[in-house]
Each structure stands twice: as C-alpha cells, then as structure tokens.
Amino acid sequence: MNIQIFQLGLLGTNCYLLQKDGEALVIDPGGDPETVLNTIEENNLRLHAILLTHAHFDHIGGxxxxxxxxxxxxxxxxxxxxxxxxxxxxxxxxFQVGTISTSQPADYSIKPGKHKMGSFSFEVFHTPGHSPGSVSFWFNDDAVIFAGDTLFRQGIGRTDLPFGDHVTLIHSITEHILSLPENTTVYPGHGPATQVGEEKRTNSFLI
Structure with a gap:
C-alpha cells in the first residue's frame, strides 16, 4: 500500500491518500483538497471512501x-x-475560523470492527478522549495505524476542548494502540509519524 501525506488547511492537518491496485482511500481532508484531487486524477485512481478520524474543523474542511x-x-x-x-x-x-461545514451529513456511520473496501482491508477502533467519536484505522497487513488526534510523536491529543476527557484518551491509547506490535507505524493527525514501540518507551505522557 502506498501512502501519500498532504498538509491541508489552516493547521496543516495530515491528510492521507492510500493507494493500492489502482484504488484509493482518503483520510481526513482538512482543507482545500486540490492537490489530493490532482493526484487521484493523474493516477486514474478509483476513490472508494473518505474516512474521518473525527469531525473537528481542521479535519473536515475539504x-x-x-x-x-x-x-x-x-x-x-x-x-x-x-x-x-x-x-x-x-x-x-x-476558534473563530469561520463557519466550516460540509453542508451535507456523512453518508455512512463507521463502526468498530473489520472492514473491506475494494482492495483495502482494515480494522476500526473507537478511540475517544480527544473527542467522543474519534476512531483509528488499523491496516494490519501493512503494520500502520491512522490515529487522528489521539496519539502523536512524543505527545497525545488535547482534551481541553468540549467533550474531551483525559482519562478516556489514555485508556484508548493503551487499549487500542500501545497493544499493537511495536513496529506498527502511527500516522497522526498532525506532525511526523512514529512507532508504537518508540511511544511506549519514550512518550512522557504515557510512562
């Protein structure tokens, strides 16, 4: 699976374009998705779904x-x-960034458990704490997880926003992310990727 990263929107949110066998998934298009669209068109990809880790404005703008x-x-x-x-x-x-709304609701609810979309097979974990509906997408065959704003390199998601909860966040990270193989790459909503083993050993918020 090929993974491309685009920093979109006011906060440079990581948007991920996953490619496999001419098919694609997009995770968290947080701003103007022109570069993502260009890549999809240039590579003649079939986009199966737009997956959202959560619905904060900086993850849904595009x-x-x-x-x-x-x-x-x-x-x-x-x-x-x-x-x-x-x-x-x-x-x-x-945050006074103007009204950011998709103007349309989501097409589907994504439930915890295993999913298959075209060539992609992955598992959804409900990982609340940063927000109540936060989820993470684990691709076991590729040893990668897209964690949204749940876990960062040397950091964790903020819980001082409405509906955030620190205890719940730590539980989500411990149960669903740190329990994965240590060589699992964690792709966060902002900043660089990391690995489960590195965060277990060095993340001061989790030690």
Missing amino acids: VESLREETKAPVYIHEEESSWLTDPSLNGSEL
Whole structure:
C-alpha cells in the first residue's frame, strides 16, 4: 500500500491518500483538497471512501469539495455524525475560523470492527478522549495505524476542548494502540509519524 501525506488547511492537518491496485482511500481532508484531487486524477485512481478520524474543523474542511468531485461516500463515527454541519460542535465557531461545514451529513456511520473496501482491508477502533467519536484505522497487513488526534510523536491529543476527557484518551491509547506490535507505524493527525514501540518507551505522557 502506498501512502501519500498532504498538509491541508489552516493547521496543516495530515491528510492521507492510500493507494493500492489502482484504488484509493482518503483520510481526513482538512482543507482545500486540490492537490489530493490532482493526484487521484493523474493516477486514474478509483476513490472508494473518505474516512474521518473525527469531525473537528481542521479535519473536515475539504470533505465536501472532495465528495462533490469524486462522488466518494463519507464515513464517520455515529457519535459525531451531527458535527459535520454544526460549527458549534466541530469547533469552527470556538476558534473563530469561520463557519466550516460540509453542508451535507456523512453518508455512512463507521463502526468498530473489520472492514473491506475494494482492495483495502482494515480494522476500526473507537478511540475517544480527544473527542467522543474519534476512531483509528488499523491496516494490519501493512503494520500502520491512522490515529487522528489521539496519539502523536512524543505527545497525545488535547482534551481541553468540549467533550474531551483525559482519562478516556489514555485508556484508548493503551487499549487500542500501545497493544499493537511495536513496529506498527502511527500516522497522526498532525506532525511526523512514529512507532508504537518508540511511544511506549519514550512518550512522557504515557510512562
């Protein structure tokens, strides 16, 4: 599986384009997705889905444009299904960045468990704490997990935003991420990638 990373939106949110056998998935298009769209078109990729780790404004800013251009369905955890169209929930009002809304709800709720979309097989973990509907996408065959704003290199997701909870976040990280093989690469919502083993040994928030 090929993984391309784009920093999108005001906060440079990591948007991931996964490619395999001419097919693709996009995770967290946080801003103008023009570069993502260009890559999809240039490589003649079939986009199966737009997957959201959670619905904070900096992760959803490019959702509607990408959906309109590709007709790919949007997936999010049911606990944040109403956040996409509600600036008071997705944080765009709180941070005064303007009304960021997809104007349309997600097409599907993504549930914990194993999923297959085209050539892609992965497992969804419900990893709340940063937000109540946060999820992580684990691709076992490739030893990678896309953790959104749950776990960062030498850091963890903030829990001082509405509906955040520190104890819940630590539980999510411990149960669903640190329990994975140590060579699992963790792709976060912001900043560089890391590995499970490195965070277990050196992340001061988890020791």
